[in-house]
Amino acid sequence: MTETTTTPETFLSDDTQELTLTSRAADKVKEIRDAEGLEGQGLRVRVIGGGCSGFSYDLFFEDETTDLDQHFESHGVALYVDMMSLQYLEGTEIDYVEEIHGAGFKFLNPQAKATCGCGSSFAA
Secondary structure, three states: OOOEEEEOHHHOOOOOOOOEEOHHHHHHHHHHHHHOOOOOOEEEEEEEEOOOOOEEEEEEEEOOOOOOOEEEEEOOEEEEEOHHHHHHHOOOEEEEEEEOOEEEEEEEOOOOOEEOOOOOEEEO
């Protein structure tokens, strides 16, 4: 079961779907955050232009947000999303996978109409 909360709700419409992490992804985020000495920081999730399919995902830790950011929490990890990125990330679940050819975060994004082979780029 995914624990998720959102604030401030004034920026969300009633039909907005939240951004979540799987428990495996949340554990990996916490492991990386602790190893880097970034306790107390949240994970910024954003979409930027570029990549082989048009848009790329970007993840990084930060502790500063603006009033226009949407705040989510999933499995004890604070997630921050700017309003522009949110329109491309609604309903997305982020997983962490370890495979023969590498390990990393995998975005299960219902907004993506196409993705590239590496999984870090998509078209909306």
